[in-house]
Structures are given as C-alpha cells and as structure tokens.
Amino acid sequence: MSLELMAKRTADLYGKCFGQPPRWIVAAPGRVNIIGEHTDYNQGFVLPMAIERYTVFAGDGNNRREVVMHSMTTGDTATFALKNLKPGSPAWSNYIRGVTFHFRKLSPRLAGFQAVIDSTVPSSGGLSSSAALEVGAATLLEAITRQTLEPLKKVLLCQKAEHDFAGVPCGIMDQYTSVMARKGHALLLDCRTNTSTPVLMPGDDVVVLIINTTVRRRVGDVEYSTRRAQCEQASEALGLPSLRDATIQDLSALSRIRNPVVHRRARHVVTEIERTLQAARALEAADWTTLGELMYASHESLRVDYEVSCLELDAVVEIARSLAGDGVIGCRMTGAGFGGCAVCLVKSDAATHLIRRIGWLYEYRTGIQPEIFSTRPASGARILE
C-alpha cells in the first residue's frame, strides 16, 4: 500500500473516531540492516537503510491531559493520563508512553493528544516496528507542540523510551535510521560518535528483498540482553572501553581468561565491525561480488559465533545462496535474530522471479509461507501534512 493511501485511510478513521479531521499526519519508516549486526551496542559500525514500510499517525493535541490512541493493526485503543506515566497495557502503548514521558520533560507545553495509528512494518520481524512507533510518536509530538527536536536528541529520546518503558536494552541503530535515513542511501553509522555517512545505493541495478520467515522465538529479548552482557564481560576482561577497541589479536588473550562462549561472541563483534566497513566500500563501488560474500560471512558468524540465527533463517540464506546464478547477490539474517527476517540483495531485473522462487523453495522446505517484498532505501520520519 502506498504511503498516500495509508495516510488517507488513517485520517478517515481518525475522523470517525474523534468526529473531526486530524490536524497532523506523520510517518516513520521501519529499517533493514544490510550488515553490522549486534555491533551497535559495542560502539561499532552498522549499515542500515529505511524501508518503504511505515507507521503512520493521524493525530491532534487535546487539553484533557490524557492520551487516546487507536491502533488499526491490533484493533484496540489505549487511553492513559499524562500524569504519573508508567508502563501499562496494551504492550504496544509502552513505546508511546515512554516517548510521551521523555518528551514532556523537554516540552511541558504538551497538554494531551489523540491519534489513530496504522502500520505496514511487520511486527516482531526484526524490521524495527517498535522504533517506527517511537519515532512516529515523537514526530507527532513535535508537530503538535511545534517544537522540533535536534535530530540526535530525538533519536536518543526514542531509544531511552524503549529502554525504560519496554525494558529492551537496544542499541541506537533502529531509532537513528528511522529518524535520519536518506532516500536512495544506506547509512554507515558510527555508533561511537553517533554520526553517519550516507552511502548511495547505486542506480537501479539492485533491490533489497526482505524475506520474513514469519517465525519469532520468545527467548529473543532475554537472549539479546545476555549477548549484550557477554560483550561487556569481554571488553572488561580485555581492559577496553568496548569491543570497538579490540583487534582479533586481542581476542587470543580473552580465550585464556574467559569461557569459550564469551570468546566467540567477541569474535563475532570484532569481525563484523571489519566486514561492515568493507561492505560500505563495496556498496559504494557497486562491487556486488564482495558485498555478497561479506553478507554470507556475516550470517555464518551470527549463526556459529553469536548463535542468534535459527533453522528458518538458515534455510532462507541457503536457498538464496543456491540461486546465485539467478541474480541473488547476497543474503543474511537481519535484526536481533531468533526468527524474523532475512535481507537479500538481488539484481533488479530478477526480483519478481526470485520472490516467487525463494517463496516456493522456503515453503517446500519448512512448510511455512513466507512474506517477501522488495524495497529501495526510503527517507526518514516526516510530517506529511
């Protein structure tokens, strides 16, 4: 569905729910990470881009000191007072509760608001549906209060909302991409300085396919926190501020003093940071062979050393790799892992055929029908009207 159609649909429902047209319509995109997985919270590099899938808010301020939000995706409504904001239910409202809580500290002017929310970002798929919700909410609040935040401040506010209200100790990549993304570009983001360089995705030769395995393991959040803690253990043991500062030679010291699991986790991070830098150069030079090899190497490292893949993601990557002759450039799992989506770079003229072929082979192998779509790099969050 086009963004225009989504905006219209959301505004129409707002009119039905609240008896007048919305004052504002805003959109925030989901993201896909091309490479650089589980490196952001180690102050490393990542190479994400925004996708043409959005969370749209149609909304307006109110003076009732309360927030009323209706989700078209879940069909339920969340209502909460501005005072004493705490996590609550439904679960999706926590992202908005968190953003509202932190935004109010910057803009006491906020006296309440109401909105209808729609989204085409698949939830729990590793495509940052939560970041799109947070960044969409922050963009709506900017519009309502007419107070534009400095973009990095907005990113950090949304990240903090996720830490404090959803309890997930995420890195900065998702919120950063949803705010800062540039059309036609990926972002080489340095998660130490929180600065990025846009990397043009050259011409129309390639498109990104997103292959949703549609499986999601419940252990995901716990395992994410465990991985983060293991990385901290590794950098502490090495006497370094973060794994960004470690070299592959440093890691041999680690194998003497720590258990082999921590060593493998650190090896993934150190090698993945290096692959991400190489991938950005390959993308810029349209060196598809190198980029493809780096994506497969990243997947292998996530599967073996970081242990965040799963059978279904491995199946997608194997299937894609077997179709190199049909126009597949590279493929890997994307996002936190334990299910969700794979990202697959393909030659544009082969995309339609590959969507069918990968879909069929995946279903044949797993018995599950995947969701597959193509996207070009999209722009970051914005006010539509």
Ligand code: GLA
């Ligand atoms: C999730 C987190 C990100 C990042 C990825 C893994 O999407 O929100 O900060 O850590 O996992 O690369």
